[in-house]
Amino acid sequence: MEFTRMVFVTLLCLCTHATSLPNFVVIFADDVGFGDLGCYGHPSSLTPNLDRLAAEGLRFTDFYSTSPVCSPSRASLLTGRYQTRSGVYPGVLYPGSIGGLPLNESTIAEVLKPLGYATAAVGKWHLGFGPNGMFLPTKQGFDEYLGIPYSHDMGPCHNLTCFPPDVKCFGQCDMGTVLVPLMHNEVIKEQPVNFLDLERAYSDFAASFITTSVKKKRPFFLYYPSHHTHYPQYAGEGAAGKTSRGPFGDSLLEFDNTVGNLLATLEESGVINNTLVFFTADNGPSLMRMSRGGNAGALRCGKGTTYEGGMREPAIAFWPGTIKPGVTRELTSTLDILPTIARLAGAKSPPVELDGVDMTEILINHGKSKREAMMFYPTDPSEKLGLFALRLGKYKAHFFTRGSTLSSTTPDKECSMFAVLTAHDPPLLFDLEADPSEHYPLVPSGETDIPALLERIKKVKERFEASMLFGESQIGKGSDPQLEPCCSPQCRPKPHCCQC
Template sequence: MRTFILFLGMCFLIVGKSQAQAIQGLEKTQPNIVVLLCDDLGYGDLASFGHPIIKTPNLDKLASTGIKLTNFYSTAPVCSPSRVGLLTGRSPNKAGVYDFIPGPKKSQDYRDLVHLQANEQTIPALLKSVGYATCLVGKWHGSSKFNSDEQPQPNDFGFDHWMATHNNASPSHKDPDNFVRNGEEVGKIEGFSSQVIVNEAIHWLDSRKNDAPFFLEVAFHEPHEPIASPEDLVQKYLPKAKNREEAEYFANVENVDLAVGRLVAYFEKNNIDNTLIVFSSDNGPETLMRYQRAKRSYGTPGELRGMKLWTNEAGFRVPGIINWIGKETFTGTSDKVVSALDFLPTFVALSGAALPDRELDGESFTTLLENGEFNRSKPLIWAFYNALNERRVAMRKGDWKIMARIEANGETVPRLNNLYDGNEVLVKNAKLTDYVLFNLKNDSNESEDLSLKEPEIFEKIKEEFEIQYQALLDSSYIWVRNP
């Protein structure tokens, strides 16, 4: 008996040792993962994506030595749902986040209830389960009741450390006073927001107590209004700008680039390699003077049609850059269709974490990193009920994009900020109508409707479009005030 007990003890010791070795081996292969996310940056706002004036050498270098994505999509054409889709790998409609999340002012359509709900499985939580340290700096915008016990906060979704704002930096990017760090109000911070949050990120990286891999989300407020930029950069652009406001916008984008450069330089100085960096924007550029404070919104959609809040391309096709420091990958410009929805399954695959126990809308693009190949099997679909353009539902499949209006009782459904029990029947009984079809490979500006010229392709894609939209509608979350 004693011999048997000793034998069992040896077995457990060996198994425990092998498990520890496996975990250590996994940690050595797990990459650090950094998400750099701009706010309202247009497709054409970086030099490497065609801007003739703005200087972005640090981001351009990441693109030239990594992968420049010319068909990269955010998950929505506006901030809150875009961020929710990125974190969950699912359409934000399924989480019930249909538009930007305002503060907790009670409204008829229940927008005051909207928040990322506790049952959602997110990138930081999944990576944390396999040993990652996790951090968010910058913009959160995932709950109407920010920094309140009444709704989940960043730490409830896996962020060990966070310093964030509900929405925009206030009163502007200069000397913001509305940051909260791990539940405690910070007060006024001198400097510009992009540099402030990179300072916080570097401080967090310096304070790590071990060599565990890390997940870092750097969510810039720039170039969202209210814009404020360093005066030396503004002066640099004044000779080439239409006016001071445009110079401030140009300087704002370059200030982000400088902040990115500081972070990359920190990695290099501290020999932090095996670090996957992805850069993008939450949606397309704001329209100049769409609202009173948007007087510096000189972002450009480049060759694309539309702007922020549109379901045309410029609403959600944004600059995309991937660079894996310390690892040899495919490099070059890629026209593969990639979405921020794909971050979660890709990061899970690279980290060794388990996939969530629900269907994802994103797909892993690890093959793109390996050899430049990635052919998504699932189409991308957006239903943005508050779109400024008429056709608020859109789908991209391969080179093709189809769009439609939603109509009920012979009239276009009015613009909606939220789906709740008061408009559920209206939206679910509405029909898709007035379709258009574009070949984005040949016509990125969506200038020629091919629905009549390509009837066979149109009917085939239309059929799938209707199936995909119905599936999205069936799985969309409906808010109820008193469930």
């Protein structure tokens, strides 16, 4: 105990000295389910680099996103606040969306900038483009950005190549909008993007950012929200056809290869022992895509739902010499990443109400979580309905349940789009340690004092909802096709002329 206390004190002392500030790499996968990685039990996934992170770092079993879809979950990770506060709801942002992550929200990058951190984002932003690119990462605390500003299926893809030598993308994606652009900072580099070279470009950009930061002796924060393994899957020559899991497996392998390249760069630059690498994912698997959609393991349903499969995610923290290998079953969330990074860097937290808590004790000492509960909002949260579910300790209460198109095709009828909104009073109650699949609601028995438990849950719910001030819906502001990014803004007719 004395030793771990000394380690913790030493770490805090180091973090107060500018030249010893820790670096941070946050890796955010897309539509990766709880059961998709080798280190989480998938029998045919090839994820050797993520498996290494899990073997040599801290693997989480009870880690949650805040939303079962993309944009809200990203807003929560970067701000440490539920998406209902920032207004990134309902659903997701589109190429022509008028709104985006409000500029008065503070991101992790903005928290670190006053300490002299170099900051970069590479990959899928999906927090708005807006008029004149006003919501891009470079407007939200990031020095540099390379990526697609929204989801890569938000544009016609039927004529694009997703796998070599010339295998066209599976499906139609979104028709009637501009071709998917690749942007560097605020300038379009390619339109349409070349999927076969995309991951190599991301990997090279991220590696260059790390090496440049080290040469300049600047601490750095790299945010890498990958497009893999969101539909349509894609992979270049280094991964295509290399797994037995098909297109999803190849896409996942290419993502894992980039993780390996980042680790190699950290090692070659001599900063791996001073860098916290944190991996997780935005939401559960898109089960509507069947074998191309991912796997939630033992958890129920997937993307679009507030069942465990939609919101419980794989997560790994890796920091050689600081984080000891192990597994934690403590209740944690993407919300907790900002306060943890702020604590480790000695940065000031934003002067707003945060929903995240500091995970330092978990990371350094494998200790207890400060998180009392986890709240579950649907894709379309409203003040009228409030929370759909709440987890307190090992228990989860569902006040409302509903399936989703994104989780259709599964045998479980409760996941389907035909499973309509259903209120539960008293709420459906599950013991997630005994029943992570949420199949067997608890009934009154001698083992658990259910009335007392429900009363505790009710009080936590009432206290939380009393503190929740819904921000103006950014997605509710609507869309304007003229805002869609186009490398030839004055060309006609849009969107077909937007190619370069």
